[in-house]
Amino acid sequence: MKSGKKETSINAIKDVSERIVKAGRELHDRGLVRGTSGNLSAKIPGTDTFLIKPSGARMENLKPEELVLVDLQGNKIRGETNVSAETPIHAAIYRGRKDVQAVVHTHAPTATAFGIAKKEILPLQIELFMLLPNGVPVVPFKAPGSKALADAVQKKVADHDAVILENHGIVTVGSTIEAACNLNEMVEEAAKIQFLVMMLAGRDAINLAELKKKFKM
Numbered sequence: 612m613k614s615g616k617k618e619t620s621i622n623a624i625k626d627v628s629e630r631i632v633k634a635g636r637e638l639h640d641r642g643l644v645r646g647t648s649g650n651l652s653a654k655i656p657g658t659d660t661f662l663i664k665p666s667g668a669r670m671e672n673l674k675p676e677e678l679v680l681v682d683l684q685g686n687k688i689r690g691e692t693n694v695s696a697e698t699p700i701h702a703a704i705y706r707g708r709k710d711v712q713a714v715v716h717t718h719a720p721t722a723t724a725f726g727i728a729k730k731e732i733l734p735l736q737i738e739l740f741m742l743l744p745n746g747v748p749v750v751p752f753k754a755p756g757s758k759a760l761a762d763a764v765q766k767k768v769a770d771h772d773a774v775i776l777e778n779h780g781i782v783t784v785g786s787t788i789e790a791a792c793n794l795n796e797m798v799e800e801a802a803k804i805q806f807l808v809m810m811l812a813g814r815d816a817i818n819l820a821e822l823k824k825k826f827k828m
């Protein structure tokens with residue numbers, strides 16, 4: 612019985628590792644990460660542990676065996692490499708939201724620029740509205756890797772699946788690693804669209820109350 616359970620968990624770790632590696636490559640190919648920036652993690656189903664990208668690794672070159680197994684306090688359980696510097700954010704999100712199975716952090720350029728301009732991303736387009744009806748708020752700046760940043764992100768993620776970190780990047784969550792990656796890409800696209808709208812028609816062209824009425828019809 613016990614060894615059966617162990618086998619299940621080894622298989623689960625293998626499955627999650629392979630999906631993280633694939634997701635890392637796709638984040639790079641979609642232009643959401645460059646250099647060694649960004650990190651991603653996914654929970655091992657049925658456990659209070661998650662696998663996370665190691666510090667200093669490039670997303671497009673991740674190897675399943677170099678991912679680090681961590682508990683929900685952010686402590687390393689298994690792995691030769693150092694955990695990503697933003698592990699406290701990932702752990703805090705998993706502690707706060709039982710439904711979240713994956714977390715993706717990137718410096719997607721347009722969405723990151725919104726965080727520097729201290730502007731939230733609004734759900735202006737119908738599909739984004741359905742996914743993120745509350746938009747993508749900006750979490751005020753705190754030092755990367757700090758407990759203060761992890762706490763602030765945990766609080767905002769309680770009712771938002773995507774947040775912008777001021778002067779830093781974005782964080783998206785999902786029920787699978789693929790969903791969290793797709794949301795990251797959608798947030799970047801939404802930032803580009805909102806930027807174009809503001810260039811074309813100015814801030815006054817955006818009336819959220821009217822949009823909500825229109826989309827709920």
Ligand SMILES: [Zn+2]
Binds near residue numbers: 649697716718
């Ligand atoms: Zn970062």
